[in-house]
Amino acid sequence: MKNTKPALLILFCLFLFTSISFSQTADKLVINGYAGWGYGKSDENNYLLGTENGKYANYNLALAIASNPADRVNIFSSFDLQRRHEDNITGTYSSSQPDKILMKINYIFAEYTFNDAVRFRVGKVKAPFGLYTETFNVGTTRPFFTLPTSIYASPGLVTQSYLGVGITGSYYFENNWGFQYDVYGGELNLERYADFTNPTFPAIVDTRLPDMFGLRLICHTGLDGLNIGVSGYMGAPEFFYNGVKKTNYFISGKHMILDFHLEYLTDAISLRSEYERIQKNDGKDVEVDGYYVEAAYKLFGHWQAAALYDKQNYIVHDPVFSQLIALNPSTVKHEEWAFGLNYWFTPNFVIKFSYHMVDGNLFAKPKDIMAAMINNEFEEKTNLLLVGTQFSF
Amino acid sequence: MKTLKLILIFCLLFLFTLSFAQTKGSFKVIVHKSNSNSSLNKVEISKLFLKKTTRWKGSKQKVEPVDLVDTSPVRENFSTEIHNKKVGAIKAYWQKLIFSGRRVPPPEKKTDIDVLKYVHENTGAIGYVSNSANLKNYDVKILKVE
Structure with missing residues (x-):
């Protein structure tokens, strides 16, 4: 908790500064x-925001x-x-370390608009990948x-922004068809995660993907609300274990991540699905297939019922790593059903209830993961209840 | 004869009620007087308000749309007529764009007069006001919706 005060102070100063600026240039x-x-x-296991004893301390704020x-x-x-x-963004992994309040810059970039079809971006830019x-x-x-774990909680693969340059734009035809694209390059700093694969050497892993290249293309179909898209990026990652660069790491070769998505949104219906394919070292070392289907329907104006099916297949080809996994095969398995009921006071304020049933320990981890690894004792099934509120302004 | 009169009165009352209900949230789309466009179709207007199109046809001037607040019945009607969506769905659309660092929504004004002033002061502006709004004293004109 040592870094709480400086973070709050910085945020307060930013808020003060922006408030003053806002009052001076309200239209700008x-x-x-x-x-x-x-x-x-x-x-049983720790999963998403939940622990066996129940956890209240999950909150966030952003401007x-x-x-x-x-x-x-x-x-x-x-x-x-x-x-x-x-050590991780999703709270998926157990840790003996207490929680901390962390502050970070999500993005800060400048954009020059040549026209609607060509806009140039530079800085720490929001990564245009998938739907979310x-x-x-x-x-x-x-x-x-929370977001579907099969796509958005993959350790060392999720990122919210890239450092570099990009071009984005959109074009709409008269009949409502249109497309939106992003092309970008630079460096990706992937989300930090904890690696417990080797019980004698647990590590906090930072992954960087320098000189990477990425793109996304979304097609807005003539059917209002139906969008189809593809996105991906590739590059050769560098791994830092507990701050030290790891050389000759078996999955250091070229990574390629591809995502296909579909979204259908109306006043009442929201239907989303994504399929993600990950190949580490050209697929020679690790192959990952993840997909989910998420459906929600609004009832009586304010209530919303939701359901989710989420699955990831994680295949390791490396012989040494494979032997470790063979001892605990559930550590590379994830299959989830979730059901939710939400009450939307307004589009900016919602209370959410959800119940999740998970099979596998790829993302649902024991409280004492080290002991579980050493003793080969994993509880494969996890049930989770989530209650919370989310709002925006 | 009496019955016929009663039916006639009933019909007139019904039509009056119906027309009142339709007028309640009806709107007219307005632009600055200097704008060279005199008519646009619903899809084009929707794109301007959703900032899918950001430059005016011809002049290439920046489009500056302005909305009424989300509690306004005029906005509800405008949203249904032009965007073919409820205000809530439009709000959700903007949330995605705001937080992904792509676009910010148009400013929201409380009254017709506030919208008229905004369009009067910004040559690239487009807005909508209730049918009963008085446009006199403002440099605005009605844009025909095709």
């Missing part, structure tokens, strides 16, 4: 934000500031405060409190 600066709090209780200093120039920035384990990376922690844009 727009401030928005989002926040949330959730309680999670599981029957997004957009300014328009000149006709074709926009500046976008966002700052985030979260209470979570320092651009709104990763914004709970009011989705039916469940």
